[in-house]
Amino acid sequence: SSSSASKTCYQDAKYCCQRITPLNHHNKKLTDALEVLEKQADFLGGDNNSSRALAFRKASTALKALPKTVRNMREVENLCDLKGGKHCKRVVQEILEEGFSSEVEDIMNDEWFQTVKIFTGVFGCGAATGRKWFDMKLRSLEDVRRCQDINLTTEQKHGLKFYDDINTPVTRHEADVIQQIVAAEAQQILPGTTVTVTGGFSRGKTTGHDVDLLISHPEEGKEEGLLAQILYALHKKDFLEYTDVQNSSYNEAAIRQVKRNQVMDHFERCFSIFRLPKRLIQDRSELNTDQSTVKLGENTLKMSPKDQANTQRPTLAEEGSGDVEDTTNKTQNQDNSDETGNADDRNVRTQSQDAGLLDSKLTPCVDSEATSLNDGVRDWVARRVDLIITPHSQYAYALMGWIGSRMFNRSIRDYANREMNMTLTSHGLFDKTKNALIPAKTQREIFEHLKLQYREPKERNC
Numbered sequence: 001s002s003s004s005a006s007k008t009c010y011q012d013a014k015y016c017c018q019r020i021t022p023l024n025h026h027n028k029k030l031t032d033a034l035e036v037l038e039k040q041a042d043f044l045g046g047d048n049n050s051s052r053a054l055a056f057r058k059a060s061t062a063l064k065a066l067p068k069t070v071r072n073m074r075e076v077e078n079l080c081d082l083k084g085g086k087h088c089k090r091v092v093q094e095i096l097e098e099g100f101s102s103e104v105e106d107i108m109n110d111e112w113f114q115t116v117k118i119f120t121g122v123f124g125c126g127a128a129t130g131r132k133w134f135d136m137k138l139r140s141l142e143d144v145r146r147c148q149d150i151n152l153t154t155e156q157k158h159g160l161k162f163y164d165d166i167n168t169p170v171t172r173h174e175a176d177v178i179q180q181i182v183a184a185e186a187q188q189i190l191p192g193t194t195v196t197v198t199g200g201f202s203r204g205k206t207t208g209h210d211v212d213l214l215i216s217h218p219e220e221g222k223e224e225g226l227l228a229q230i231l232y233a234l235h236k237k238d239f240l241e242y243t244d245v246q247n248s249s250y251n252e253a254a255i256r257q258v259k260r261n262q263v264m265d266h267f268e269r270c271f272s273i274f275r276l277p278k279r280l281i282q283d284r285s286e287l288n289t290d291q292s293t294v295k296l297g298e299n300t301l302k303m304s305p306k307d308q309a310n311t312q313r314p315t316l317a318e319e320g321s322g323d324v325e326d327t328t329n330k331t332q333n334q335d336n337s338d339e340t341g342n343a344d345d346r347n348v349r350t351q352s353q354d355a356g357l358l359d360s361k362l363t364p365c366v367d368s369e370a371t372s373l374n375d376g377v378r379d380w381v382a383r384r385v386d387l388i389i390t391p392h393s394q395y396a397y398a399l400m401g402w403i404g405s406r407m408f409n410r411s412i413r414d415y416a417n418r419e420m421n422m423t424l425t426s427h428g429l430f431d432k433t434k435n436a437l438i439p440a441k442t443q444r445e446i447f448e449h450l451k452l453q454y455r456e457p458k459e460r461n462c
């Protein structure tokens with residue numbers, strides 16, 4: 001009974017990193033409404049609105065952790081992230097009483113809100129640019145495309161050109177195909193390189209707005225120069241439509257002086273638009289939400305019979321390849337390795353083996369020179385892919401940072417700072433009392449350093 005008691009009580013713990021926040025929760029109606037208010041505040045911009053956005057987000061996050069559907073105001077009144085928020089409370093009350101919030105409906109029907117939402121769907125267009133375009137009397141993507149008075153960035157030009165593709169959710173299957181394409185190239189360039197799907201997919205989401213790939217190598221230092229080589233190899237095979245490479249800006253001082261709630265880290269990275277050949281995804285597209293069976297069929301990856309015979313683990317999804325911390329494989333229910341520790345390390349081995357199997361067996365399929373000249377018959381879809389390089393010594397921290405969610409990171413970093421006098425980033429953990437960096441090999445160790453109970457990635461959907 002004590003364990004169930006503590007279970008209900010930690011769900012209203014102060015920091016969301018102390019709670020379990022599942023992907024599918026019981027209060028979607030309320031959280032969707034609060035997230036509209038959050039989005040509106042984000043679109044409006046400015047310091048005051050960004051604190052308002054955060055307050056809406058915190059309220060929504062608190063509701064996601066509740067073990068059942070809220071029916072009555074009394075059930076939420078004392079949640080610490082709702083207590084002070086009159087606006088949040090009013091909206092929640094309205095929905096509980098009327099079934100909907102007229103304020104939220106009005107926002108969703110508002111031309112400004114709808115237009116800025118469409119504009120911010122353009123890769124490279126943030127809220128400020130979205131507002132600016134609206135103020136220039138632009139009301140549609142066509143208006144933006146035709147407008148002579150704006151200097152579109154290269155990003156935005158691509159964002160407009162591939163708007164529909166990029167705004168079609170990426171499926172888990174597509175993410176896995178992209179991971180395998182990248183892993184195959186990486187493996188050929190530098191055997192042992194690991195390529196891990198992080199971001200929303202690693203938290204159990206079945207779709208996402210992009211694919212976040214964390215790339216590393218078990219030998220510290222070997223990752224240097226790797227990104228350029230991988231990009232070159234992908235480029236030669238016509239997989240890349242657009243790349244924006246940012247060099248590593250990491251130094252020891254950076255982690256000590258990190259600004260609180262700073263999202264960007266200092267890793268070498270590439271924000272890209274990837275050309276994903278349709279023929280690599282077509283045959284499986286209907287199975288893409290079935291995470292237990294995701295694998296690359298023979299139709300998509302050509303392996304010689306000899307390779308297949310040599311292959312002990314022919315697919316990424318084979319039984320037992322799963323891992324708790326797991327970010328590439330789809331074993332949400334396989335928590336059996338839970339107690340054995342060192343899950344990150346196992347994950348690393350798993351992935352380098354997987355990548356090794358596929359080494360150079362990919363048959364690039366597209367005559368993309370011909371097709372890129374004629375978008376009408378494009379046989380690939382544009383997908384947003386983030387490639388991030390991390391040295392092995394920072395891997396666990398980078399993994400935690402890129403698994404997210406954004407709100408989870410914010411909360412655990414706040415917690416570290418306020419409760420432990422430590423600075424947590426995607427590079428490491430700095431103990432300000434001891435004036436020392438604390439290394440960690442696994443995410444589990446990071447939680448231990450912070451005296452927090454471990455939370456699985458799928459429990460970090462705040």
Ligand code: GTP
Binds near residue numbers: 200265
């Ligand atoms: P979808 O892509 O929409 O499914 O959601 P997501 O959770 O994957 O979000 P996103 O791809 O934007 O980012 C993935 C995770 O990486 C999030 O938790 C972010 O907080 C984190 N992230 C994004 N950009 C950066 C960055 O520059 N530095 C660090 N450290 N983390 C980042």
Ligand code: MN
Binds near residue numbers: 199200208211212
């Ligand atoms: Mn993502």
Ligand code: MN
Binds near residue numbers: 199210211212
């Ligand atoms: Mn991303």
